Amino acid sequence: MVAERKTHPYLSLMNSYLIDSPQPSSISYWYNLGSLLGLCLVIQICSGLFLAMHYCSDITLAFDSVEHIMRDVNYGWLIRYLHATGASFFFVCIYLHIGKAIYYGSYRKPRTLVWVIGVIILIATMATGFLGYCLVYGQMSHWGATVITNLFSAIPWVGNDIVQFIWGGFSVSNPTIHRFFAFHFVLPFILAALVVLHFLALHTHGSSNPLGITGNIDRIAFHPYFSFKDLITVFFLVLIICLFVFFSPNTLGHPNNYIPGNPMVTPASIVPEWYFLPFYAILRSIPNKLGGVVGMFSALLILLFLPLLDRSLYRGLAFKPLSKFFFWLFVFNFILLGNIGHLHVEVPFINLGIYCTIAYFSYFLIIVPTISTLENILFYLGRSNK
Template identity: 65%
Template sequence: MRILKSHPILSLANSYLIDNPEAPNISYMWNFRSLLGLCLVIQILTGIFLAMHYSPNVDLAFASVEHIMRDVNYGWAVRYTHANTASFFFICVYLHIGRGLYYGSYKSPRTLPWSIGVIILVLMMATAFLAYVLPYGQMSLWGATVITNLLSAIPWIGQSLVEFIWGGFSVSNATLNRFFSLHYLLPFILAALAVMHLLTIHTHGSGNPLGITGNLDRLPFHPYFIFKDLVTILFFILALSFFVFYAPNVLGHPDNYIMANPMQTPASIVPEWYLLPYYAILTSIPNKLLGVVALFASLLILLAMPLLDTSRVRGSQFTPLMKFMFWVFTANFFILLWIGSQHPESPFLEIGQISTFLYFAWFLIIVPVSGIVVNTLMDLALKNK
């Protein structure tokens, strides 16, 4: 124990994994932190192995993926683990963000870790999009073509920017090389941001379901929360194993198992399922430039939550109005996910537009107004006392 506290690196690990004081009432909703860390480690390790056998060439990319699946020892297991862990990664991060919105984890003094978390989310989506292109199936080629072409809506520099990203006048070898290099690099940047996220959380400690300070009553991270995390890690591994061994392709698009053909456009071009809510926001707006702006705004608006939430009460657990509106927001998010998988035609287009309006209205209107209502009712209750 003395060695752990005297060595600079070991003492840092000790302060996070053993002696780190935590509020005793934190629930299993706080366990997504460890699951996200596990997902990142799995993605980096399996990604390094896959990169050893992948060829970023339009003529060889699809064949190299098939080579991994058929000829490399346990290559199928590594690839399916990498692909399905990506889906679990986004499930955990959406639940983690949902927990933060519900319990007000974005409020001072934890505004900085919240902001870093939003940046991590944006980079995760960029990394996932790059990964979608690498197998060079039908959906990879046309998804890359359509999504990158959206940048052409930017005035003056749009088309030049698209051609710069492509490395030419269409998706080609240069595009695959650039996407592969960035996809290999970004997870390490994500790991660095995750460390920064932990460091900033460590400054003031984690929140808790009551939303009050827990400085007077805390427990060490080991053994209490280590074993609590192990429970969810066990269930995570069981669920991931089920998908890897029994339903490895259920979360992927079938068109991406067809070799890319520049002469044949798929009937429906959609991203991976975890990007569908934001794709629905993009396609629900007829104007291309406004759609791109709305797409980025739907993510970056999370950075404004510390300013938009005017309530003096931390979180929604003690305010019935905010609790109800949070579940309205959650239901609307699932509607956007469904709409993103449909053709942008009536009635899906109109439903998507309504859901997009409600998405932004929740942040810009409902949250601030609900906070003002809650504060007013609290002042009236105190005054009547």
């Protein structure tokens, strides 16, 4: 059986990825986030397929069809809550996964391609989450769709035409929901293809390790050690998701989204889902509309340039106290941006949002290049003193 799995044309491929794949023995539980993200994607695709069987993308029926799923379809409430809660945990895991990659320097050569594909997955995931949130067509969904799509009007000359093309008219209406549903249905499968590419790129050089040094000296097979290690965190994630689904399914949602969308009534405060709040805060913190749009998208795209901005000689922050200190300040600033994103646009939150936005971009453009260069100098001085 062992010989067959290593020589069979299909089994050998699976064997090389899931059984005999050599991994550094020092990798920690933070590296389990990849398998948790894979589980979340499977949950979202499977639950989404069942929801699509009963959902109606007509704007006059969209909200009622969701209520029909919740009240009339057998276990429809379970599937809908699993899909909504699964989306939140998808973003929890993806933010932690990106934070782990920044901390351990997983974006550096020779894994730059893995990092770039991962950032593309993040952007595609955010687009999928936004489209899905709009499909509920509650009060917050309608106004969230109106505000976010209207951002494209800031583009000079062609902005208004792009907005009308997205809407399929002069406001968020029936063609808009049809288009959002079509793209929301297709994007998860594109995400699955990107995940496969991400996995293939990772397999080329293998995982990095927390120490920031080569892991080729001490590697062990993925199965059974790491496969069992992944199952432990999978069990805990499923347990936490079940706790939210069965006992507190509305914790991560907005109460206004349980009111049918009404274009004639504007909510007191338009707030997107929690996982968009840090970038929404950046958008609101820049007074100029075009500047806010550029700032929001730049906050995502700047991640692509992190391999170029980090000039350190060594991978990861395990033995760099100065970089570690600023990394945790960055994490705190990101959480603070998320908190500012759901608050009213008023003093002192306006000024605080501006300071946090400056701090966010300063981390990538100033702190990372400067601190990494300084640490290189200190390293050379330390060696010369010896």
